[in-house]
Amino acid sequence: MKILLTRKQTKAGNYISEIKEADEYTIVHEPIASIDLMERASRAFVSIFIRHFPVSYKKILVLCGVGDNGGDGLAIARMLYALGYDLEIYIINHSTKQSANFKKNLERLQNKIHPVEISEIDEIPDFNKNDLIIDAMLGAGLSRPLEGLIESTVEKLNESEAEIVAVDIPTGLFADSLNGDKDIILKADYTITFQTPKLAFVLPQNGDFVGNWEVVSIGLHEEFIGKLESRYFYTDSQIAEAFIKPRSKFANKGHFGHALMMAGSYGMIGAAVLSTRACLRSGVGKITVYAPECGYAILQTAIPEAMCLTDANKAFLETLPKLDNYQAIGIGCGIGTAPKTAGLIEEVLKQVKVPIVIDADALNIIASDKKLLALLPKGAVLTPHPKEFQRLIGKKWENDYEKLALLEDFAVSHQCIVCLKGAFTAVALPDGTIHFNSTGNAGMAKGGSGDVLTGMILALLAQGYKPEEAALLGVYEHGLAGDRAAQLKGTTAMIASDIIESIRF
Ligand SMILES: NC(=O)C1=CN([C@@H]2O[C@H](COP(=O)(O)OP(=O)(O)OC[C@H]3O[C@@H](n4cnc5c(N)ncnc54)[C@H](O)[C@@H]3O)[C@@H](O)[C@H]2O)[C@@H](O)CC1
Ligand SMILES: Nc1ncnc2c1ncn2[C@@H]1O[C@H](COP(=O)(O)OP(=O)(O)O)[C@@H](O)[C@H]1O
Numbered sequence: 289m290k291i292l293l294t295r296k297q298t299k300a301g302n303y304i305s306e307i308k309e310a311d312e313y314t315i316v317h318e319p320i321a322s323i324d325l326m327e328r329a330s331r332a333f334v335s336i337f338i339r340h341f342p343v344s345y346k347k348i349l350v351l352c353g354v355g356d357n358g359g360d361g362l363a364i365a366r367m368l369y370a371l372g373y374d375l376e377i378y379i380i381n382h383s384t385k386q387s388a389n390f391k392k393n394l395e396r397l398q399n400k401i402h403p404v405e406i407s408e409i410d411e412i413p414d415f416n417k418n419d420l421i422i423d424a425m426l427g428a429g430l431s432r433p434l435e436g437l438i439e440s441t442v443e444k445l446n447e448s449e450a451e452i453v454a455v456d457i458p459t460g461l462f463a464d465s466l467n468g469d470k471d472i473i474l475k476a477d478y479t480i481t482f483q484t485p486k487l488a489f490v491l492p493q494n495g496d497f498v499g500n501w502e503v504v505s506i507g508l509h510e511e512f513i514g515k516l517e518s519r520y521f522y523t524d525s526q527i528a529e530a531f532i533k534p535r536s537k538f539a540n541k542g543h544f545g546h547a548l549m550m551a552g553s554y555g556m557i558g559a560a561v562l563s564t565r566a567c568l569r570s571g572v573g574k575i576t577v578y579a580p581e582c583g584y585a586i587l588q589t590a591i592p593e594a595m596c597l598t599d600a601n602k603a604f605l606e607t608l609p610k611l612d613n614y615q616a617i618g619i620g621c622g623i624g625t626a627p628k629t630a631g632l633i634e635e636v637l638k639q640v641k642v643p644i645v646i647d648a649d650a651l652n653i654i655a656s657d658k659k660l661l662a663l664l665p666k667g668a669v670l671t672p673h674p675k676e677f678q679r680l681i682g683k684k685w686e687n688d689y690e691k692l693a694l695l696e697d698f699a700v701s702h703q704c705i706v707c708l709k710g711a712f713t714a715v716a717l718p719d720g721t722i723h724f725n726s727t728g729n730a731g732m733a734k735g736g737s738g739d740v741l742t743g744m745i746l747a748l749l750a751q752g753y754k755p756e757e758a759a760l761l762g763v764y765e766h767g768l769a770g771d772r773a774a775q776l777k778g779t780t781a782m783i784a785s786d787i788i789e790s791i792r793f
C-alpha cells in the first residue's frame with residue numbers, strides 16, 4: 289500500500305497534498321459529491337468503531353473542529369446516535385470559517401442532537417475516566433502548530449484519563465512532517481485513519497500520540513493513486529503474499545538452494561542455532577552452518593537437519609571456508625568482533641559472488657573499519673537495529689524524519705538493501721524507496737529475534753528470491769510469526785524460539 293503525503297515537495301519545489309489531490313480526483317472522476325465522499329468516510333470510520341466500542345460502553349463526547357475533520361465528526365455522531373449510542377457533540381470554534389461539508393452536516397443533525405459550542409477557554413468541559421472522546425477537531429488540514437482554544441482543549445484532554453479515538457489523525461500531529469519540540473499534540477489511544485497510513489504513524493517518536501491505529505478504505509480512485517510516484521510504502525498482506533512462490537509438486541531439495549550460515553562464537557552459539565533453525569523453517573533446501581569448534585556438538589544435537597562445518601578456532605570464526613557451493617550466505621549472528629573475525633569478514637566481502645545477508649557483529653565490524661563499506665556487494669541485505677545503523681553511518685539522528693533521510697541515502701549510495709529493525713521495520717531499497725512493515729509486536733523486543741530474521745532472509749535468498757523480495761517478505765513473515773507466537777504465549781512470555789515455531793508459509 290502506498291503512503292500518501294499531505295506535504296510532498298514537487299520537482300518545481302512547491303508543496304502539494306497527495307491526499308487532497310486523490311480526494312479531488314475521486315470527486316470529479318468517480319464522480320461523487322464531496323459531501324457524499326465525507327458520508328462514505330464517516331460510515332467507514334463507524335464500521336470500525338462499533339467493532340471496538342459496543343453501544344453501552346461509555347458516554348461519548350464528539351469534539352469537532354469547523355473544517356472537514358469536524359464535518360466527519362458531525363456525520364459520525366449522527367450515525368452513532370442512530371445506532372443508539374449515548375453521545376454529546378462539542379464544537380470547538382477555532383475559526384469563523386466553517387467548511388461547506390461541516391455546515392451541511394450540521395443541518396443534517398436536524399435538531400436531533402444539539403451541539404454545545406465552545407468559544408472561550410473557560411467553556412471547555414471537564415473530561416474524565418468514563419468518557420470516550422472522538423477527536424474530530426483537526427485532521428489532514430493542520431497547517432501550523434496548535435494554539436489558543438484547540439491547544440487548551442488538547443492540553444486538558446492529555447491531562448485527563450479519558451479514552452480517546454482520533455478521526456484520521458490525532459489533532460495537532462503533522463501527518464508527514466516534523467512537529468516542533470514544544471507543540472501540543474493529542475495523545476490518542478486509537479486512531480482510525482482514512483485510505484492511507486500517514487508517515488507520522490510509523491515513526492517511533494509519534495507512538496504516544498497515535499496509539500494503535502488502523503486504516504480504513506474510503507474508496508479513493510485506485511487508478512489515480514496507482515500513478516502517484518511514491519517514496520514510502522506499507523507492506524501489507526496483499527503485497528507480501530504476492531511474492532510467495534509455490535513449491536512445485538515434483539520439486540526436490542536441489543530446487544531450494546543450499547545456504548551457508550556463518551554464525552556463533554563461544555557463549556553465543558545460541559545465535560547460530562536460532563538463525564539456522566529459522567532458515568530451515570523458511571523453505572531452504574539445505575543449510576550448512578559454519579561455526580567455531582566449540583559449537584559442533586551443540587549444533588549437531590540441536591539441529592539434526594543442518595550440516596555443520598567448524599572453524600579450527602575453538603572460540604570464534606577466523607578462517608574463510610570455501611564459498612563455492614552455496615546459493616546464498618548469511619553472516620554475523622553472534623560472531624563477536626575479534627580482530628581475526630574482522631579479517632574473515634573482509635575476505636567474505638571481497639570474495640562473495642552470491643546474495644548475502646549481513647547482521648549484527650558483521651555490521652559492527654564493518655562500522656568500525658569504514659573502508660569495508662566500499663566492499664559491500666551490490667544488492668547485499670543488511671539487517672541493523674537502530675544502534676547498529678548509527679554505528680554504520682557514524683552519526684546519530686535528531687529525529688525520525690532525519691533517520692529516514694539517512695537510511696535512504698545509505699541504501700542509494702551503497703546500492704544495498706537496509707532493513708532498519710524495530711516496530712514498523714523500515715526496508716530501504718537501492719531505488720530510494722522505503723517500505724514499512726505492517727506485522728510484529730513488542731513481544732519480539734528480546735534477544736534472539738533478530739537472529740531469526742537473518743535466517744529467514746537467508747532461506748529466501750537461497751531459494752532464488754530477489755534480494756528486495758527476500759527482505760520485504762522475510763521481514764513481513766518474521767513479524768507475522770511473531771504475532772502468532774504472541775497469540776499463543778503472550779507478548780511477555782514469548783521468546784525467539786517461539787517465533788521460529790510459528791513460522792508458517
Ligand atoms: N472530501 C474530502 O476532502 C474528505 C476529507 N475528509 C476529512 O477532511 C479532513 C481534512 O479537512 P480540512 O482540509 O478541512 O482540514 P481540517 O479539518 O484538518 O482543518 C480545518 C482547517 O483548520 C485550519 N487550521 C489548520 N491548522 C490549524 C491550527 N493549528 N489551529 C487552528 N486551525 C487550524 C485550516 O484552515 C484547515 O483547513 C481529513 O482529515 C478528513 O477527516 C474525509 O471526510 C474524507 C473526504
Ligand atoms: N516493538 C516492536 N514491535 C515489532 N517488532 C519489534 C519490536 N521490537 C523489536 N522488534 C523486532 O524484533 C527483532 C529484534 O532484532 P534485534 O534488535 O536485532 O534483536 P537481537 O539482536 O537480540 O536478535 C527485529 O526484527 C525487530 O523488528
Ligand SMILES: [K+]
Nearest residue numbers: 423426457459
Ligand atoms: K482528528
